[in-house]
Amino acid sequence: MPPTTAETAVFPVVTIIEDIMQAILLATGETEKLQPLTETIPSPMLPIANRPVMTYAIELLARQGIQNINVSLYHLPGSIEAFFGKGERWGVELDYLLQRDAWGSAGALKWAESSLSDTFIVLPADMVVDLDIAKLVGQHRVRGSAATVVVSRHGSDASQPVFVGENGRLTTQVNGSAPYYATGVYIFEPSVLNHIPARTHFDIQQELIPALLAADLPVHAFTSNGYLNTLDTFPKYQEAQQTFLHNPLPGQVANGTPQLRFLSLEGRQIADGIWVGLNNVIHPSARLAAPVFIGENCRIGAGVELGPDVVIGANVIIDDEASIQKSTIFDHTYIGQLVNIEDRLVNKNLVVDTQTAESVTIEDRFLLGPTYETVAEGGGQRFADTLLTVPLLLLLLPLLTVVAILTFITSGRVVQKKTRLKPYMSGQSVTLRPFMLYNFATRRENGRFTPLGSLWEKLGLHRLPELINVLKGELTLVGVRPLSPEEASQITDTWQQKRHDAPIGFTGLWYVQNSREGELDEMLIADVYYLATRSWREDWKLLWQTPAAWLRHIK
Numbered sequence: 278m279p280p281t282t283a284e285t286a287v288f289p290v291v292t293i294i295e296d297i298m299q300a301i302l303l304a305t306g307e308t309e310k311l312q313p314l315t316e317t318i319p320s321p322m323l324p325i326a327n328r329p330v331m332t333y334a335i336e337l338l339a340r341q342g343i344q345n346i347n348v349s350l351y352h353l354p355g356s357i358e359a360f361f362g363k364g365e366r367w368g369v370e371l372d373y374l375l376q377r378d379a380w381g382s383a384g385a386l387k388w389a390e391s392s393l394s395d396t397f398i399v400l401p402a403d404m405v406v407d408l409d410i411a412k413l414v415g416q417h418r419v420r421g422s423a424a425t426v427v428v429s430r431h432g433s434d435a436s437q438p439v440f441v442g443e444n445g446r447l448t449t450q451v452n453g454s455a456p457y458y459a460t461g462v463y464i465f466e467p468s469v470l471n472h473i474p475a476r477t478h479f480d481i482q483q484e485l486i487p488a489l490l491a492a493d494l495p496v497h498a499f500t501s502n503g504y505l506n507t508l509d510t511f512p513k514y515q516e517a518q519q520t521f522l523h524n525p526l527p528g529q530v531a532n533g534t535p536q537l538r539f540l541s542l543e544g545r546q547i548a549d550g551i552w553v554g555l556n557n558v559i560h561p562s563a564r565l566a567a568p569v570f571i572g573e574n575c576r577i578g579a580g581v582e583l584g585p586d587v588v589i590g591a592n593v594i595i596d597d598e599a600s601i602q603k604s605t606i607f608d609h610t611y612i613g614q615l616v617n618i619e620d621r622l623v624n625k626n627l628v629v630d631t632q633t634a635e636s637v638t639i640e641d642r643f644l645l646g647p648t649y650e651t652v653a654e655g656g657g658q659r660f661a662d663t664l665l666t667v668p669l670l671l672l673l674l675p676l677l678t679v680v681a682i683l684t685f686i687t688s689g690r691v692v693q694k695k696t697r698l699k700p701y702m703s704g705q706s707v708t709l710r711p712f713m714l715y716n717f718a719t720r721r722e723n724g725r726f727t728p729l730g731s732l733w734e735k736l737g738l739h740r741l742p743e744l745i746n747v748l749k750g751e752l753t754l755v756g757v758r759p760l761s762p763e764e765a766s767q768i769t770d771t772w773q774q775k776r777h778d779a780p781i782g783f784t785g786l787w788y789v790q791n792s793r794e795g796e797l798d799e800m801l802i803a804d805v806y807y808l809a810t811r812s813w814r815e816d817w818k819l820l821w822q823t824p825a826a827w828l829r830h831i832k
Contacts, residue, residue: 298414299395300343301386302334303461304402306352307379310509313636314624319353320403322360323508324607326521326542327554327572327590329360330508331402338400339367341410347392348402349385351376382461383479390470399463399481405517406462407503407537416499417464420445423494425464426486427501428457437482439498447486447496457498460505469494504537511622515631518605519586522550522568544570554591572608594648604631613644642750658780662754665820666747673741680738684717688727692742693718697759699751700777707777712751714759715742736831743783755816756782757804764797776804779811789819789826 304321311320321331338346346369350357354375364371374389386393396417398410408427417425426447428439438456442448459482472488473479489496506517524540544552550567553559559577566584572591577583580598587601590608595601600617607624622629625647629636639645670677681691693716698709717739719730726734733739746752752759759781760768768774786807787800807815 298343299345299347299393299397300338300400301347301349301389301393301397302331302400302402303349303382303385304331304354304357305349305376305379305385306403307381308509310403311511311514313627314622314629315352317353318607318624319357320508322353322356323403323514324588324590324605325405325517326570326588328543330405330517331357331361333405334400334402335361335364335367335369335371337406337408337410338398339369343398343410344369346371347389348373349376349389350374351379351385378476379478380476381478381484382481383473383485384477386465386481387470387473387475387477387479393467393470396464396466399461399465401461401507404461404508405504405506405537406460406501407505408462408501409503413464413499416497420497421495422464422497423466424469424486424489424496425499426482426496427460427462428498429460429501429505430457431505439482439486441498445497445499447490447498449487449490457500460501461507462501511629511631511634514622515603515605515620518588519603522570522586522588542570544572560597578614592648609648611642611646611648613641616644658753659750662747665754666744670744670748673744676738677741680717680733680741683729684727684733687729688718688721690718692716693720695761697761697781698765699759699781700779709765709777711762712746714751715745716740717742737827740783747783753780753782754784755819756780756785757807758782758785758787758800767797768801772805773801776801776808779804779808784823784826785819789822792830 302321304319306315306319306321308320309315311323314323322329324330325333335346346364348357348361348371350373354373358373361371372392374385374392376385376388380388382399386399396414398414400406413425413427416422426439428441437459439459440448440456461482463481469485469489472492473485479485486496504520506513506520508514508517520537521540521542524537542552544554546552548565548567551565551569553571554573554575556573557571557575557577559571559575560579560581562579563577563581563583566582569584569587569589571577571583571589572593574591575589575593575595577595578597578599581595582600582602583589583595584602586603588605589595589601590606590610592609593606593612594610595606595612596614596616598615599612600619601612602619604618604621604623606612606618607622610623610625612618612623618628620631622631623645626639626642626645627636628639628645685691694713695716696711697714699712700707701710717733718727719733719739720726730739743752747754757776757779768776785804787803790803791799
């Protein structure tokens with residue numbers, strides 16, 4: 278969660294820039310770097326030492342007196358704005374500029390043209406850079422530059438080579454010397470925006486800078502010797518984690534990279550190189566080898582081995598005797614018993630090799646998975662559901678086999694999947710997440726019944742595969758009705774939304790009390806009443822009444 282306004286940070290200002298200038302953070306996430314991680318996490322929100330990488334760009338600007346910051350958004354913008362808010366935490370004012378299309382880095386500047394009326398600095402929001410901005414601005418003004426490109430002697434596969442001529446001016450001529458590499462950081466005068474076509478995909482380094490050089494405008498280079506990591510590959514991402522872990526340790530700098538200034542880790546240091554967040558439960562037999570960072574609300578089991586070079590996100594569960602080295606575990610991830618992880622990034626059930634960039638999704642939730650806490654479900658209920666469902670499936674196996682064969686013969690498939698929503702606890706709030714509910718196939722793609730579909734639905738036999746969802750932990754035996762996204766969108770009243778505080782079930786008061794064709798409002802009333810009166814005795818009673826309700830439904 279983002280810090281509150283009351284926790285506003287006060288940063289040491291290195292050198293306050295005399296003419297307070299503007300800034301724009303490019304948080305559009307248009308590039309495909311670090312996929313598949315960035316398919317669900319916008320690149321500015323990727324955590325470095327458990328803080329979104331964009332945090333470090335904001336703090337860099339705030340320390341040097343830049344308070345008015347524009348933020349260009351495109352890919353997955355909601356989580357960025359929700360986390361950073363208006364910027365009060367950092368003593369800055371964030372103004373978000375949402376793009377409906379991908380315009381490229383220069384196109385984003387053109388989109389923000391009305392907000393850029395003075396000299397402005399451009400920073401990618403998904404990289405880590407330590408830079409003396411006051412010195413950069415000073416050079417820009419002394420040389421009368423229209424644009425200043427921050428360059429480095431060290432590049433990556435994605436870096437753009439640039440060549441510097443006399444007096445530090447950029448040139449298109451290859452002068453025989455080793456090239457510099459553009460870092461993605463720039464200072465521009467607002468007149469530069471006239472060289473960017475409107476509503477056109479346009480790149481700063483590939484198109485805007487050549488256009489400025491062709492117009493014979495003064496474009497200079499500023500060489501940065503500070504820490505720089507563009508986070509464009511998985512090895513670089515893991516290198517950034519190691520740098521942040523090693524930097525606070527006396528005499529240690531990861532891989533010989535420059536030290537970061539003003540670095541502080543948000544956690545309590547319980548031993549040299551061991552930082553932990555709030556509300557953690559760490560078993561006494563767990564072994565931690567520095568450096569290790571553990572986020573808040575984590576549970577570390579017996580015999581677990583962590584480190585070195587390990588970052589554990591918030592709300593992570595690491596089961597007994599698991600072992601993790603040189604890896605990053607993202608928020609809300611479960612690591613199973615005896616699982617060994619090394620040189621990996623793990624986001625719930627997604628595993629990425631930091632050296633080869635190969636990724637795999639683990640389907641076995643006993644090994645890896647999310648830790649979103651299912652609403653109102655405990656381990657005892659899951660055990661009881663499994664204990665009852667397994668013999669029930671064995672008892673129904675002959676019927677299931679016959680229905681499956683007939684369904685396949687008449688429709689060409691056995692099972693159809695329906696999207697339903699399951700409530701999870703995320704912090705203090707409930708979120709609805711989709712899962713696939715299994716039914717015997719009863720309808721064709723055009724909505725018409727298959728030859729036996731109408732009969733299966735009338736007899737309620739189409740729902741029997743839902744018992745598989747119970748075994749998978751996606752349903753309980755008794756709970757509230759699983760809703761489709763369309764049905765959930767109709768729930769607007771507060772009293773109706775209370776039903777999300779109960780688990781969803783194969784049966785329940787909604788099934789026992791109402792008719793098979795019951796209206797949604799009737800189901801919601803039954804669900805809310807069930808929540809208010811829920812107990813294990815009531816669940817047993819409803820389970821016992823389900824066969825009679827089934828007989829009533831098929832009449």
